[in-house]
Amino acid sequence: MKTTRPDVWLMLLALAVPIAALSQTAGAMAFTVSMDQPATHYYHVEFHCDGLRGEAQDFKMPVWMPGYYRIVDYSKDVINFKAVDGAGHILEWAKTNKNTWHVKTANAPRIVVSYDVYAFTVFVANNFLDDQRGYMVGPGIYMNVAGMIDHPAIVTFRPWRNWKVAIGLDPVPGQPNTFSAPDFDLLYDCPAMFGDFEQLQFDVKGIPHTIALEFVPASVDRGRLTADLKSIVTTATELMGDIPYKHYAFLYMGKGAGGVEHLTSAAMLSNGEGLATPEGYQAFLGFAAHEYFHTFNVKRIKPIALGPFDYDHENYTNMLWVSEGLTSYYSSLIEERAGLTSSDRYLTSLSSGMASLENSSGHLFQSVAQSSVDTWITGGRGGGSGDENAANTTISYYSKGSALGPLLDLRIRYETKNQKSLDTVMRTLYKEFYEEKKRGFTDAEFREVCERIAGTSLAEFFDYIYTTKEVDYAKYFAFAGLKLDTELRAARDAWLGVEMANNGNAIARIDFDSPARAGGLSVQDQILAVDGIPLGNRKMDDILKARKSGETIKLLVARANRIEDIAVVLASKMERSFKITSVDNPTQLQSTILKDWLKN
Secondary structure (H helix, E strand, O other), X not given: OEOOOOOOOOOOOOOOOOHXXXXXXXXXXXXXXXXXXXXXXXXXXXXEEEOOOOOOEEXXXXXXXXXXXXXXXXXXXXXXXXXXXXXXXXXXXXXXXXXXXXXXXXXXXXXXXXXXXXXXXXXXXXXXXXXXXXXXXXXXXXXXXXXXXXXXXXXXXXXXOOOEEEEOOEEXXXXXXXXXXXXXXXXXXXXXXXEOOEEXXXXXXXXXXXXXXXXXXXXXXXXXXXXXXXXXXXXXXXXXXOOOOXXXXXXXEOOOOEEEEOOXXXXXXXXXXXXXXXXXXXXXXXXXXXXXXXXXXXXXXXXXXXXXXXXXXXXXXXXXXXXXXXXXHHHHHHHHHOOOOOHHHHHHHHHHHHHHXXXXXXXXXXXXXXXXXXHHHHOOEOHHHHOHHHHHHOOEHHHHHHHHXXXXXXXXXXXXXOOOOHHHHXXXXXXXXHHHHOOOEOHHHHHHHHHHHHOOOOHHHHHHHHOOOOOOHHHHHHHHOEEEOOOOEEEEEEEOOXXXXXXXXXXXXXXXXXHHHHHXXXXXXXXXXXXXEEOOOOOHHHHHOOOOOOOEEEEEEEEOOEEEEEEXXXXXXXXXXXXXXXXXXXXXXXXXXXXXXXXX
């Protein structure tokens, strides 16, 4: 339903620390963030620190944001840094490295630093501000005092005009637009959204969930959207057996791209207009399910490398195939179990994912564990972000992890006669590591839990994680009475293996082991003519439709200020469909596994 008090962001379920009391505590830290001239795209930040001791203090800003595994260097957007004591006396400072400001504090009992942050990048891991809306990420706004990440903090926002504030932090009673965090880890984990957005709300087991919604057409059914998100939350929390927060916020921004998970919120940038189409709406549900399931998997169930965080350097782990890949697996499964998609559509999506992964060359070169480590340089999604070499030699831990998820799940179900599953693994990790040990797990500990629950060695499966060994998908799907079409067939009769630049005749990419590569074509070659006829506005794909495998195509190519004739023998593009169908006479165990897996 629609929120009846748009000036209040989150319902209060517990007493928050009053700002006056906190300011009297030794080491109290408080921020004020204002946006008085949004058209300039600058946030103004004041950071008040009480009770610090020492001749000098280092003020630091993170270089990355948990959930987005790339170095962002937020400090590059900081200007006008100043430091004063409680009496307003200017304190000397020097920048000692890219994200550290060294301030000579001379034992001043109160220190106030101020600075401006430029914010004009439309992306989920960056700050944005104009006179229509605002969005900020904690690591790109809040500095910390070196060595004091564990200190509590409060933040007061001064929104422009009558903008509302959406954030996952606890409100401070009696203090408008003021919120508290028990430490800087949570402060950094709570992005904020500003503007005249719409607010919807639903409860699950008495826990309030708010939806901040902007740029979504009026034709989109708000009642259905709220009900569907409630179904996703209900299904996920029933799977895990817990709701680990007092309130939760979906921040949906209808312009931009990307999503990042947080402990008490999810930030999603997408095309709001797309929700008005069946395909766009279904994609939104999958997007929301993915970011929401991260509430459990990675924010609480996590590799040991991902918390406590090192905000100054990369945090390497082999396990993003679990954190992201298994989350992708579960997000689709949650949609299916919640009745938001059909079993047939779910299995078709699994088939499509396996085909895309296995019919590309990247899986021959990079394991999913290595993809996790290399995310800091490749982005971890395969394709290499426009790098033609990475496009052929890297994979996505999202897609490979999602493809391996059902294999691990079905193997555990088979070995335990469907008494246990990957669901059991996730609940066990949650209980043993998050609740009891209060830390992340190592690679070995994750495997130990899986094998303990399966009651057998899973050596073959874990070989698929750390090597590029060919995956026997058919063996695992057979546990649920399903068969896969893994036969190589000609997907394209006349295959050249080039991807042309948009609206041009230049080659942007060449497939590995393709006729184009064998024939000597190169990325950045410009194709001027085909068999003596100028290419002009014609598309290579259209030309190839009239050719056959085995034919020779003659290309006139411009390369490095010279013109060359290159002859290429076309071939058939061989691919596997990975189409999933049911076996004719499944056993009782196969039928039971399939039914319980899909909950249908």
